[in-house]
Amino acid sequence: MIKKSLTLVLFLAALSVTALAQQPATSATPRPAAPPKTHLKVGQAAPEFNLPATDGKTYKLSDFKGKKNVVLAAYVLAFTGG
Amino acid sequence: MKAYQADIAKFEATDTQVFGLSVDSVPANMEFAKQIGVTFPILSDFKKRSVVKDYGIFNEEQGFGNRATFVIDKEGIIRHIDEGRVAVDPTSAAEACNVLTHKKAIQ
Secondary structure: OOOHHHHHHHHHHHHHHHHHHHHHHOOOOOOOOOOOOOOOOOOHHHHHHEEEEEOOEEHHHHHHHHOOOOEEOOOOOOOOOO | OOOHHHOOOHHHHOOOEEEEEEOOOHHHHHHHHHHHHOOEEEEEEEEEEHHHHHOEEEEEOOEEEEEEEEEEEEOOOOEEEHHHHHHHHHHHHHHHHHHHHHOOOOO
């Protein structure tokens, strides 16, 4: 019985060592490449867009001309926070 | 996106329409918006990815868009650009909108 529990303890210890050894490997995942720098500059005309949105509508930048400022907040992928 | 949502009143007060923009599908963006409580529209450049390319924020190698914010005035002219990590914080974009509309910085 004692021998059995000892084997179990040793087995668990070995498992946790393996888990610890694997941790640095995951955190050493290469960082994403440097983000591209946009070629657009302040003062230039913004390129037109015509895209579907989450509210079921399709929006064109030119629809806002003379009416509203537009802020385009682009993000890498959904579920990335921020 | 959450930070923009938190500041949405600042943008609305400056006569500004805020859009999110991603290369995800509309259903994926809808789920994302629901999860984080975003009420402004998120545009989906899923099919052609032409808009993210036009705006120079598409990572060709990895196949996704970079984080960036563009402030466009009523004449369709770009007035402010934030790229990378700074684009997460909407403060400078909100200030740019305020300058456009009220011709003065937020006090």
